[in-house]
Amino acid sequence: MPKVILSLDGGGIRGAAISQFLAQVEDELVERHGKKLRDCVDFYAGTSTGSIIALALATTDMTMAEINSLYDHDSAQAIFKDNRGWFEVDGINAPKYEASGKTQTLETHFRHARLADVPPNKDVLVVAYGVENRMPVVLKSTKSEHRELFSSDAADASSAAPTYFPTRNAVIGGKEQWLVDGGVTANNPTLCAIAEVRRKWGTPLADIKVLSIGTGHRTRKINGPESKKWGAIQWMTQGHILDVLSDERVVAYQAITLANTGNYIRVNAELRRQPGLPHPPSDEMDDISAGNIDKLKALGRFWFNAYGEATLALLTGEPLLHSLDGINPDTGAPEPYPPQF
Numbered sequence: 516m517p518k519v520i521l522s523l524d525g526g527g528i529r530g531a532a533i534s535q536f537l538a539q540v541e542d543e544l545v546e547r548h549g550k551k552l553r554d555c556v557d558f559y560a561g562t563s564t565g566s567i568i569a570l571a572l573a574t575t576d577m578t579m580a581e582i583n584s585l586y587d588h589d590s591a592q593a594i595f596k597d598n599r600g601w602f603e604v605d606g607i608n609a610p611k612y613e614a615s616g617k618t619q620t621l622e623t624h625f626r627h628a629r630l631a632d633v634p635p636n637k638d639v640l641v642v643a644y645g646v647e648n649r650m651p652v653v654l655k656s657t658k659s660e661h662r663e664l665f666s667s668d669a670a671d672a673s674s675a676a677p678t679y680f681p682t683r684n685a686v687i688g689g690k691e692q693w694l695v696d697g698g699v700t701a702n703n704p705t706l707c708a709i710a711e712v713r714r715k716w717g718t719p720l721a722d723i724k725v726l727s728i729g730t731g732h733r734t735r736k737i738n739g740p741e742s743k744k745w746g747a748i749q750w751m752t753q754g755h756i757l758d759v760l761s762d763e764r765v766v767a768y769q770a771i772t773l774a775n776t777g778n779y780i781r782v783n784a785e786l787r788r789q790p791g792l793p794h795p796p797s798d799e800m801d802d803i804s805a806g807n808i809d810k811l812k813a814l815g816r817f818w819f820n821a822y823g824e825a826t827l828a829l830l831t832g833e834p835l836l837h838s839l840d841g842i843n844p845d846t847g848a849p850e851p852y853p854p855q856f
Contacts, residue, residue, distance in 0.1 A: 517722040518557040518712050519830060521572070522705040524783075525563025525698035526730025527676065527800025528595070531586035531808055533728050534568055534579070535815025536782060540826055541579040548831055552579055555830035556726075559639040560708035562697040564730065566641035566673035567621070570666040573639035573656070574632040575625055585624060586811070591803035593620050611801070614681045617674065621667040630654065630669060631662035640711055641673040642697030642704050646682060651700045652692065653707055657715050660688035673697050679801065703727065703766040709773070721775045724829055727767065729783030729841070731814065733798040767841070771852050777835035779852070782822050783842070784814070790847030792817045818842075821849055 523533055541552045553572060561569030571582045584590065596616030598609055633639050633656045640655035654661050654669045661669075664685065672683040672694035682693050701707060705727045712718050771779050786798045796802075796810035825839055837851040 516718075517724055517832070518716060518718045519555060520558045520560065520705070520708045520712060520723065520725045520727075521552075521556045521569070522703070522708050522725060522727040523559075523561040523565030523569050524704075524727075524729045525561075525565055525674070525676075525696065525702045527564055527679070528586065528591055528803050528808065529730035529796070529798075529800065529811060530564030530568060531583075531811035532730060532796070532814040532818065533565065534583040534586045535812040536728065536818045536822075537568070538579040538583040539816065539819040540823065540830070543823065543827055544830065547827070550831070552830075553634075557637055558708055558712050559633075559637075560641070560704040560711075561639075561673070562642045562702050562704045563674045563676065565704070565728075566697070567670045569639055569641060570628075570630075570670050571625070573637065574628040574630060574666045577624065581624075585620070586808065588803065588805045588808050590620060591808060595801055595803050610681045611679050614671075614675075614683070617680060618667075618671055621670050622665075625665070625667035625670070628666040629662065630656040630664050630666060632666070638711070638715065640704065640707060641669050642701045642707060643669075643672045643675075643683075643694040644697055644699050645692050645694055647693055651697065652687075652694060653711075654687075655711065657711060676800065701766070703729070703770075705770040706766055709770065720773060721778075723774065724778045725770060725774055725780070726826060726829060727770060727779070727781050728818075729767070729781070731784060731786040731796070731798065732764075732841070733786060771838055771840055774838060776838055776853065778829075779838040780822060780825055780829055780835075780849075781838075781840050782818050782826070784818065784821075785842070785844045786814075787844060789842070789844040791820060792847065817847075821847070825849075 544550045559569040559573040571577045594617045596613045598613050638656045643652045645652045675683040676696040786795050797807045839849040840852045843850050
């Protein structure tokens with residue numbers, strides 16, 4: 516039996532584009548097919564901001580509209596709560612934001628949901644990184660020692676981006692672990708999800724369908740000649756090293772190549788002006804200005820215009836002639852895969 520994966524990348528506040536896109540997908544599913552997004556997905560995967568959306572869908576009864584509201588201006592201000600410690604240069608010798616705002620917001624919305632609350636015959640995973648053991652930590656409902664984890668704690672750990680938020684502790688299998696954002700190792704969790712679907716259900720690749728959603732590609736050029744002189748501080752402040760290390764395009768290439776033609780959609784675009792997107796959002800992970808959040812929601816609407824029909828077809832089992840890759844900025848349309856010449 517075919518299995519449908521929903522895989523969501525990290526990217527901070529840029530997750531607003533994902534939530535807007537999925538809210539519109541759900542609206543159309545309800546109107547045309549009488550189905551919710553949850554009815555069409557078998558396996559959820561998320562990293563960082565993507566883990567928040569994935570766990571909300573998998574383990575709570577929040578609607579996509581309610582999840583989308585987590586990415587409005589007021590919620591963003593609560594999550595990105597400035598660290599105001601004395602003698603601290605935010606993001607340099609201390610995290611830029613306090614933990615309390617994000618933790619409290621997640622606990623308020625997720626309440627007592629646990630990974631074990633995923634419905635029967637469905638599962639979820641989110642990616643974090645254990646700093647003490649220097650190992651990726653994939654928190655998943657398919658593993659017995661993870662099932663009693665609160666969803667809010669799992670999302671909090673997966674989104675604890677180094678330099679932005681403090682490291683997050685969690686007790687897993689009776690042992691305390693210190694975790695940071697999974698984007699440092701798998702900002703795009705699609706291959707983790709494919710591997711887990713194969714492991715749990717033995718589903719052939721030909722029967723795995725994937726809706727993989729990014730948070731936009733940064734296009735600002737890094738000054739190559741200047742970078743020769745940089746040390747740690749310059750790579751953090753000018754080179755945005757965390758974004759370099761969390762680039763997801765290798766995984767996106769591997770996934771679209773592995774998937775059968777017509778079984779894969781990669782929703783993503785460069786964060787620059789292009790047909791259909793005259794006012795692109797900022798590429799910063801933490802630009803929570805009202806104007807930029809509006810632009811991120813506009814990016815989600817742009818994606819729905821570009822991918823909406825194909826996404827509805829994939830989710831409802833209708834055949835697609837081609838897989839779809841990211842949007843070509845020259846045309847404003849998704850690139851078909853295999854490429855058409």
